[in-house]
Amino acid sequence: MVGMESYGYNAPMSKKTGAAYDVPEGVDIRGRYDAEFARILTKDALQFVAGLQREFRNHIKYAMECRKEAKERYNSGGLPGFDPATKYVREGEWMCAPVPSAVADRRVEITGPVERKMIINALNSGAKVFMADFEDALSPSWENLMRGQVNLKDAVDGTISFHDQARNRVYKLNDQTAKLFVRPRGWHLPEAHIFIDGEPATGCLVDFGLYFYHNYAAFRRNQGEGYGPFFYLPKMENSREAKIWNNVFERAEKMAGIEKGSIRATVLIETLPAVFEMDEILYELRDHSVGLNCGRWDYIFSYVKTFQSHPDRLLPDRVLVGMNQHFMRSYSDLLIRTCHRRGVHAMGGMAAQIPIRDDPKANEAALELVRKDKLREVMAGHDGTWAAHPGLIPAIMEVFTNNMGNSPNLIKTVKREDAANLTEEDLIQRPRGVRTMEGLRLNTRVGIQYVAAWLTGTGSVPLYNLMEDAATAEISRVQNWQWIKYGVELDGDAMGVKVTRCLFGRVVEEEMARIEREVGREKFKKGMYAEASKIFTRQCLAPVLDDFLTLDAYNRIVIHHPKTSSKL
Ligand SMILES: CC(=O)SCCNC(=O)CCNC(=O)[C@H](O)C(C)(C)COP(=O)(O)OP(=O)(O)OC[C@H]1O[C@@H](n2cnc3c(N)ncnc32)[C@H](O)[C@@H]1OP(=O)(O)O
Ligand SMILES: O=CC(=O)O
Numbered sequence: 001m002v003g004m005e006s007y008g009y010n011a012p013m014s015k016k017t018g019a020a021y022d023v024p025e026g027v028d029i030r031g032r033y034d035a036e037f038a039r040i041l042t043k044d045a046l047q048f049v050a051g052l053q054r055e056f057r058n059h060i061k062y063a064m065e066c067r068k069e070a071k072e073r074y075n076s077g078g079l080p081g082f083d084p085a086t087k088y089v090r091e092g093e094w095m096c097a098p099v100p101s102a103v104a105d106r107r108v109e110i111t112g113p114v115e116r117k118m119i120i121n122a123l124n125s126g127a128k129v130f131m132a133d134f135e136d137a138l139s140p141s142w143e144n145l146m147r148g149q150v151n152l153k154d155a156v157d158g159t160i161s162f163h164d165q166a167r168n169r170v171y172k173l174n175d176q177t178a179k180l181f182v183r184p185r186g187w188h189l190p191e192a193h194i195f196i197d198g199e200p201a202t203g204c205l206v207d208f209g210l211y212f213y214h215n216y217a218a219f220r221r222n223q224g225e226g227y228g229p230f231f232y233l234p235k236m237e238n239s240r241e242a243k244i245w246n247n248v249f250e251r252a253e254k255m256a257g258i259e260k261g262s263i264r265a266t267v268l269i270e271t272l273p274a275v276f277e278m279d280e281i282l283y284e285l286r287d288h289s290v291g292l293n294c295g296r297w298d299y300i301f302s303y304v305k306t307f308q309s310h311p312d313r314l315l316p317d318r319v320l321v322g323m324n325q326h327f328m329r330s331y332s333d334l335l336i337r338t339c340h341r342r343g344v345h346a347m348g349g350m351a352a353q354i355p356i357r358d359d360p361k362a363n364e365a366a367l368e369l370v371r372k373d374k375l376r377e378v379m380a381g382h383d384g385t386w387a388a389h390p391g392l393i394p395a396i397m398e399v400f401t402n403n404m405g406n407s408p409n410l411i412k413t414v415k416r417e418d419a420a421n422l423t424e425e426d427l428i429q430r431p432r433g434v435r436t437m438e439g440l441r442l443n444t445r446v447g448i449q450y451v452a453a454w455l456t457g458t459g460s461v462p463l464y465n466l467m468e469d470a471a472t473a474e475i476s477r478v479q480n481w482q483w484i485k486y487g488v489e490l491d492g493d494a495m496g497v498k499v500t501r502c503l504f505g506r507v508v509e510e511e512m513a514r515i516e517r518e519v520g521r522e523k524f525k526k527g528m529y530a531e532a533s534k535i536f537t538r539q540c541l542a543p544v545l546d547d548f549l550t551l552d553a554y555n556r557i558v559i560h561h562p563k564t565s566s567k568l
């Protein structure tokens with residue numbers, strides 16, 4: 001938690017005008033003052049956020065304690081599994097509320113950070129949905145978060161524009177745009193620039209609360225055909241956490257005076273424990289659900305995290321952990337069966353490939369991998385999927401459209417009852433494949449470059465022709481940690497070489513030199529590579545695995561105004 005020593009000072013002011021945020025009792029804003037941000041940080045909106053924080057903070061703290069308890073169980077040799085106490089939910093005949101027609105067709109969804117130009121590009125991209133991301137794709141600096149809120153408000157109002165001065169190009173919304181979903185941060189991240197009653201606010205309640213407060217009315221009018229706003233909910237581990245979200249939604253609906261069930265959300269199943277509670281999660285959110293999504297990258301990260309004390313479940317090279325691994329295929333199949341049984345969308349995940357502009361052959365090969373991945377998804381019964389880049393949308397749309405028949409989704413037509421037979425063992429089966437020196441090197445190179453970007457405000461980056469974000473970087477980190485911790489013996493060219501702290505130290509040095517060559521001396525010197533290398537190395541060598549890469553790194557991007565101690 002952010003140091004209490006700096007609690008109790010006044011909200012930051014503009015040096016030029018002396019203007020300050022007008023805050024309700026018990027709320028301290030410690031981020032920079034900006035007249036644009038003040039459009040979002042209004043007294044009423046902050047009062048709403050503070051109300052959410054006060055009602056739910058103890059529930060959230062308790063949920064985080066439950067995560068710790070579960071971790072201790074797994075660390076003592078326990079395995080995640082279905083809970084016998086909630087068998088009645090899994091076996092019961094109940095349905096989620098019907099899908100609103102505004103989002104019946106979600107065959108291609110583009111995702112991206114809440115950056116102004118990207119929001120316009122994504123909404124104009126031809127995708128059915130745009131998921132605007134405060135999470136994996138965003139570095140949660142005060143500037144990014146507040147600008148993101150301003151951008152989303154302008155987008156929902158339909159007034160957003162952007163002038164690219166260098167290219168003298170003006171960006172505006174088309175007549176037809178994608179439907180907007182917003183993904184707040186996970187429960188674990190604090191918002192250290194907003195204190196409520198002496199404690200940092202919960203990041204996701206700030207993201208949700210500010211966005212909901214300013215946009216619900218316009219959204220329902222302009223986008224949701226009477227429903228909405230729509231959300232994606234990340235990184236939950238169990239149905240207790242889903243229940244908190246459901247209660248948050250009900251409180252928001254009450255405040256707004258709108259019907260219960262107006263807000264709709266898709267939950268990402270992206271932690272291993274959550275796959276055993278998909279029915280329970282949908283049940284808690286049954287009035288507010290529009291489905292589940294295979295958040296495959298965080299899911300892989302979570303596999304390592306859950307089994308951090310199980311040396312018999314080490315991952316092979318990151319590039320080998322795809323949807324063809326038995327545990328990954330089983331997860332996608334069971335998710336489809338669960339969602340369709342309950343009448344909601346079963347969304348696929350993100351292929352990491354992005355267009356390769358300067359190499360047509362490599363570009364076609366990357367596109368082919370995306371097509372294959374999407375074909376597998378639609379044939380399995382997914383109702384839609386994610387695209388990381390607008391350049392992929394036509395190909396993905398074609399695959400889904402050609403294989404979905406005339407209906408907007410497959411909810412009623414593909415039941416996947418065969419997946420009812422999947423067992424706990426299917427869902428955790430050990431991944432197969434080799435562990436190589438190149439895998440260790442690539443993890444290190446990617447992890448350091450990602451953290452360097454994140455520290456300078458960029459949460460998703462192209463690296464070696466793939467999209468990298470917080471979820472994919474987490475895999476690189478925890479995989480290195482696991483290999484070092486258990487001293488794995490490598491396969492391939494370095495057959496028999498043991499991964500030790502000493503070997504890793506050498507790899508870091510050599511990969512830093514390679515990064516410097518690749519990005520150029522000037523950029524390397526100006527960038528945050530040294531700092532990133534320190535953070536990444538410390539986490540890979542930590543005796544006890546850090547829960548999240550971004551929790552530690554967050555300390556480095558908190559900037560209080562006037563500048564005081566900003567350490568968590
Ligand atoms: C694991 C998960 O959680 S996945 C979900 C979270 N991750 C994401 O959302 C990643 C989204 N994708 C991205 O951020 C980007 O595509 C990147 C960083 C991977 C690559 O970005 P760039 O290097 O800028 O791509 P590129 O230069 O090819 O962009 C070309 C154009 O497409 C736009 N563009 C690229 N990706 C997106 C996107 N996701 N949404 C909207 N516009 C986009 C660029 O803004 C640029 O627009 P312009 O021509 O008008 O200037
Ligand atoms: O959020 C998506 C993921 O794959 O992680």
Ligand SMILES: [Mg+2]
Pocket residue numbers: 136234268270295297298471
């Ligand atoms: Mg994720």
